[in-house]
Amino acid sequence: MAMIADRETTGLTIDGIRAAIAERKVTAAATASEFYARIKREDPSIGAFLTLSEDRAQSQAERIDKMAAEGKPLPPLAGVPIAIKDVMVTRDVRTTAGSKILDNFVPPYDCTAVARLEAAGAVVLGKLNCDEFAMGSSNENSAYHEVHNPRDKSRVPGGSSGGSAAAVAAEMAVATLGSDTGGSIRQPASFCGVVGLKPTYGRVSRYGLIAFASSLDHIGPFAKTVKEVALVLRTIAGRDPMDSTSAEVPVPDYVAELEKPVKGLKIGVAREYFGDGLDPEVRAAVETAIQKLAEMGCEVVPVSLPHTEYAIPTYYIVATAEASSNLARYDGVRYGFRSPKTHT
Structure with missing residues (x-):
């Protein structure tokens, strides 16, 4: 059995890794070890990770390898190395939200999205x-260290889910979870050249997400391809009784949906989004995509969204008001953080 989970053996993709483990070409444990070696080699110059959970990963990998050795059917993400933005709680693994006040916080339970992935x-x-x-x-703005863009380390990866995007771009994880309140999945995915998706509100449970603005927070996936994002979304989506805002709507097979033709779909193009300040390169890329969709049989129609000019002002009213409420609990009385630079 090959013990190196390299690109040639697995393609470093969800399907490739799962198939290689099922066919006993590699083990889940060897795959995790290879990714940890890459993290320890590459991340010092990127800064995507805050905490490694090697014991937990090893235990899960051994469980997958035992299933494979016994010839049991493997679950859809068997052995796939994934990492989690540090605003989602993880049982027995430090969770900081990028803040020193939570430097020693070790949750006793898992975020629903994390539990579903495992x-x-x-x-x-x-x-x-x-x-x-x-x-x-x-x-x-992390209290620990900056994250650098793997494509060009002199540049930022975007945020706030910069670590999630950078980890995928640097191939230190096959997929990651991030959160999006005002662009925090979509923007870093764009900056790092990976695929990121902000799902519809209510599609993914937020139980175990450390809240920023509860009316706007979303959990969503990053990966290298649309198909891999669809695989992760299919796993984490769905009603959760622990989150009253999660929707009671059936979860479709997103991967199967990708194979359906787009001919006949109506695509609305809001010209308010093509105003001053739009980078010419971005404009050209979007217009090329619109043309491609038209060539594939989509009906492209102009639409107007006149409320667009109010979107950001409204966001800052809602987000800051909710953040002030959600973050008020993190004070020195309840959490007791004292800087090592403090002198009494």
């Missing part, structure tokens, strides 16, 4: 850096 066989490698309490757009 139930599907994923191996959680660790927790990913982010702007403090997910408030930022460049990942320079």
